[in-house]
Amino acid sequence: MTIEFRDLKRQYEVIKNEINTEISSVIEGCHFISGPQVKELERTLADYVGRKHCISCANGTDAISIALMAAGVGKGDAVFVPDFTFFSSGECPASVGATPIFVDVDLDTYNISASSLRKAIDTILEEGELKPKAVVAVDLFGQPFDYQAVKNICEEYKLILLEDAAQGFGGEYTMDNGEKIKAGKLGTISTTSFFPAKPLGCYGDGGAIFTDDDRLAELCRSIAVHGKDMEHPDDPNAKYNNIRLGMNSRLDTMQAAVLLAKFPTFCSNELDRVNHVAEKYHELLKDVMGLSVPHITDRYYSSWAQYTIQLPENIDRSVVQKELRSTGIPTNIYYIKPMHKQGAFEKTRSAEAECPNTEKLCSTVLCLPIHPYLHDDEVDYICKALKDVMDSLS
Numbered sequence: 001m002t003i004e005f006r007d008l009k010r011q012y013e014v015i016k017n018e019i020n021t022e023i024s025s026v027i028e029g030c031h032f033i034s035g036p037q038v039k040e041l042e043r044t045l046a047d048y049v050g051r052k053h054c055i056s057c058a059n060g061t062d063a064i065s066i067a068l069m070a071a072g073v074g075k076g077d078a079v080f081v082p083d084f085t086f087f088s089s090g091e092c093p094a095s096v097g098a099t100p101i102f103v104d105v106d107l108d109t110y111n112i113s114a115s116s117l118r119k120a121i122d123t124i125l126e127e128g129e130l131k132p133k134a135v136v137a138v139d140l141f142g143q144p145f146d147y148q149a150v151k152n153i154c155e156e157y158k159l160i161l162l163e164d165a166a167q168g169f170g171g172e173y174t175m176d177n178g179e180k181i182k183a184g185k186l187g188t189i190s191t192t193s194f195f196p197a198k199p200l201g202c203y204g205d206g207g208a209i210f211t212d213d214d215r216l217a218e219l220c221r222s223i224a225v226h227g228k229d230m231e232h233p234d235d236p237n238a239k240y241n242n243i244r245l246g247m248n249s250r251l252d253t254m255q256a257a258v259l260l261a262k263f264p265t266f267c268s269n270e271l272d273r274v275n276h277v278a279e280k281y282h283e284l285l286k287d288v289m290g291l292s293v294p295h296i297t298d299r300y301y302s303s304w305a306q307y308t309i310q311l312p313e314n315i316d317r318s319v320v321q322k323e324l325r326s327t328g329i330p331t332n333i334y335y336i337k338p339m340h341k342q343g344a345f346e347k348t349r350s351a352e353a354e355c356p357n358t359e360k361l362c363s364t365v366l367c368l369p370i371h372p373y374l375h376d377d378e379v380d381y382i383c384k385a386l387k388d389v390m391d392s393l394s
Contacts, residue, residue, distance in 0.1 A: 035253030053217035060193025077133035139168025163187030170303035
């Protein structure tokens, strides 16, 4: 049996007609940049998340950078970022001139640790060289971060809360009062990615920014199109009046059309189905000696961008990967290196971090195949193969 890590071919077979119809409409209309599908997608996603504004852009990395620029983050500012995440979460603050300060994550959720965050903020305040300005809270592997705990800290220290929902779109966080809030609404400003392997992915690159703040939304739209004047929409010369430095970051019409075709199935079937796959993994792997499966409480609903287990520290992960690969099972490691140890941050303040949980995770995590179209018998096969490998190495 050969298994795909994330099977986009199966997904296409299920929604082929919808995809082809939407793509054909773009080709026939020949409005390839900023076509009507882009605005329709923005309205659709804003309504789904429960936000006033959705601003689409070229990719998830640009989304973070644009959001930071719109929020006025720059030189002299400290931006607090989880140490266990994809590089762009820390790259973007650095790219706008700020200093990323890396904080640890919780071992059971993989998400930013509130206690580590507070400690890092206090350290920066004591040093007195940087101004604490923002927190980038990541919805890692599909599960939202601990919104209430992090939000309280941001309010206490008057920090901007930027939610990086690149992996979490479709997830939900339940408040103490029972209110459910979707990923994409958990920050002053939130961002996501439509990279093909994401929970809701297009057929290229794409991203979006969400906010309820009219001024932030206007700035984001301007920055995404070369700093174009968005303040005077009736002025015929506004298109060529660039009132700030920006970038060229537009979601093209074809990608918007693909997302519009995928979105109904994403809502009606894929989220429930991928959670079924995750629950089956939980059941089959929960009693495997020394193995840790992802921890999801009733407060969270995950969109399962990844299914990430933790191997015992005495197990050679490379051997596990090799043995599983020999049986047709692909695996990945997200992430193999802490952010503060990335070469780009060497000999900078960003390299100074105390993140023991991240260090442990980077040496023990292993991501198994997961997607809405993974069959039950394939999950059985993966789990049996993993158990056999673990038994042979014990």
